[in-house]
Amino acid sequence: MEAPLAADLLRRLTHDHAVPGAQLTILRAGDILSVTSGVTRAGTTRPVTADTAFALGSVTKAFTATVAAQLVALGDLEWDDPVAEYLAEFDGTEDDRFSAVTLRHLLSHTAGLVADHELDDARESSLARYTASAATTSPVHEPGHCFSYSNTGYNIVGRVIETAGDMKWQAVVENLLLRPLGIDPLFLSGGPATGLRTLADGHAVRxxxxxxxxxxxxxxxxxxxxxxxxxxxADDLIALAALHLGTRPDADTLLPATERAEMAARDPHADAFGMADGWGLGLAHYASPDGPWLGHDGTADGGTAHLRLHPASGTAVALTTNATTGTLLWADLVDALRAHGLPVGDHRPTLSTAPAVTTGPDRFTGDYRNGDTRFAVRSRPGGTALRLTDATGLTADLALHSDLTFTARRTDTDTAPYTGRFVTESADGDVVLMQLGGRSARRTPAA
Structure with missing residues (x-):
């Protein structure tokens, strides 16, 4: 794809999805194509440039996992050692399951930890205190048992990196990874922002x-x-992708091939239902007509980021946006790139062919909990449909099928729908679990 065509495509898609600004960068056959569109804040004339920083959301996890892999390569960490060996905060925990958690479990989201643990003081930046607090929670399942997406687990990985690197997480990431990749770091939390870069504002689209x-x-x-x-x-994301592809001249020095392969390998226990087609150590697997791609998606307040890389061809694609509708833009971009001969990997959940559930929704109503996160599932007026809410303002209507899978479409903001499912006890068929956005939440008695 030539630059003018890519620029026109990005301009059209940002317009169609009311996205104020975006970046698209493609690495293919050793050549980098980078285009931008729009402005950093709606109502202004400040243009997005190639250097503009966008909130990366959970794509941050790919950087955190890469640093952990670098420390493994240096001999400072081991994939399968219990992280309690590095964490004084895990000493004396009441739940023995914490002592079995390994770095591999944390990076593959199979540690069984709660998804979104928060401290009472959101300004508290100490990862030591965060980890000590997280160690008082009750895990969702046994380590290594199944996949449950966990921000908590990655924050604990940050603490492991601190103890192994003998510096704050930000300093280790900057010194071991960002600066060597030529990235001027910009941290949105846990420390002062560094560098002179412009940060794009996020936007909600109703x-x-x-x-x-x-x-x-x-x-x-x-x-x-x-x-x-x-x-x-997006250029920064491609720099990370080039490291994992091994196409950088210093790739084997920064991240040896053995550790790259370990991160890319699919974990057999990581069934990331509704989120990806599989998971490795910090990198998700996405299906494509030319085989699996690796990468990560991220959402932040009013923004999205998407990274894909294809080790077999040395190809990578990155998109950043500053609107909630960036997820919809990404899906259309993937389709457009595939039509132009670039079969980007993406997870497209198979739509259920089972009949819709139109009666008896009370079987599924109740409260579902994962740590501090509580979802409420209630019958909508009329009693034939379900609505999902949580304490953050999430409101979504559920289209439920008889195979217990559902599609959740938000009503409070415009974004791509989520795919989820209810899980029953095999003995009596009672609903005990809801899986949504990669997270598992156990059913509790309705309030």
Whole structure:
């Protein structure tokens, strides 16, 4: 794809999805194509440039996992040692399951930890105090048993990195990875922002025929820096991709091939239902007509980031946006790139062919809990449909099928729908679990 065609495509898609600004970078056959569109804040004329930083959300986890792999290569960490060997905060925990958690478990989201643990003081940046607090929670399942996406786990990885690197997480990431990749770091949480880069504002786009982007203030708890506290550009994401592809001249020095392969390998216990087609150590697996791609998606307050890389061909694609509708833009971009001969990997959940559930929804109503996160599932007026809410303002209507899978479409903001499922006890068929967005939440008695 030539640059003018890519620029026109990005301009059209940002317009169609009411996204104020975006970046698209493609690495193919050793050549890098980088285009931008729009502005950093709606209602202004400040253009997005290749250097503009966007909130990366959970794509931060790919950087955190890479640093952990670098420390494994240096001999400072081991994939399968219990992380309690590095963490004084795990000493004396009441739940023995913490003592069995390994770095591999944390990076593959199979540690069984709660998804979104937060401290009472969102400004608290100490990962030691965060980890000590997380160690008082009750795990969702046994380590290594199954997949349950966990920001908590990645924040604990940040603490492991601190103890192994003998510096704060931000300093280790900057010194071991960002600076060597030529990335001027910009941290949104857990420390002062560094560098002179412009940060794009996030925007919420409400559903409706006249979609308008409204600026929103970003919020990342300070203790969540390793899980979602980085900002960067699409070019920065491609720099990380080139490291994992091994196409950088210094790739084997920064991250040896053995550790790259370990991160890329699919974990047989990581069934990331509704989120990806599989998971490795910090990198998700995405299906494509030319085989699996690796990468990660991220959402932040009013923004999205997407990274894909294809080791077999040395190809990579990165997109950053500053609107909630960036997830919809990404899906359309993947389709457009595939039509132009670039079969980007993406997870497209198979739509259920089972009949829709139109009666008896009370079987599924109740409260579902994962640590501090509580989802409420209630019958909508009329009693034939379900609505899902949580304490953050999430409101979504559920389209439920008889195979217990569902599609959740948000009503509070315009974004791509989620795929989830209810899980029953085999003995009596009672619903005991809801899986949504990669997270598992156990059913509790309705309030």
């Amino acid at each position: 559903p409706g025929p006249e979609r308008t982007a409204h600026p929103v203030d970003p919020f990342v708890p300070a203790g969540w820096a390793p899980a979602g506290g980085l900002a960067g550009s």
